[in-house]
Amino acid sequence: MKIGVLALQGAFIEHIQILRGLGVEAVEVRLPGDLEGLDGLIIPGGESTTIGKLADTYALMSPLRQFAADKPVWGTCAGMIFMARELHSGDGHRDQPLLGVMDVVVERNAFGRQVDSFITPIDVAPFAGEPFPAVFIRGPRLVEAHGEARIIARLADGTPVAAQEGHWLVTSFHPELTGDSRFHDYFVKMIGE
């Protein structure tokens, strides 16, 4: 199995390290040709406006959409924004490039600024009862999930923070910044299915 991590900007190295720690081959993706032969793709956290602009510049938008049509893709934080069909933004910026594959509406920067970053244990449906340490850094909130998209994790106050739609996964938070590899394991299993 070979998993790519979109390496235009943001926390891609951390994802690669966790995947390699799990014994999975992991490579950086910067150009359309890098998608060849991959079984899945992670779109990391960072700055979704920058990731979108660079994806446009490197002619990656259409190859990424084609890849996502039949291969598993997981977006963390900025990656979740990039994968969403619709975006709400407190600062009025809505015209950034989005892949727009997953049937969710997200709101950028829904948990405050960088200084408001926090870590909190959350319940994740597929992890049956064992809380996951979720790291939030200017993360987005899931506003709505439509069609086949279902919420798989919520904060204690009920705010939805992770969703799955078939072979697509999105998380508002950063599993690659914890020592807990259960989300990466879960994505590897999604690819195997």
Ligand SMILES: NC(=O)CC[C@H](N)C(=O)O
């Ligand atoms: N940690 C992150 O990925 C932050 C996401 C960033 N606030 C954005 O809007 O893209």
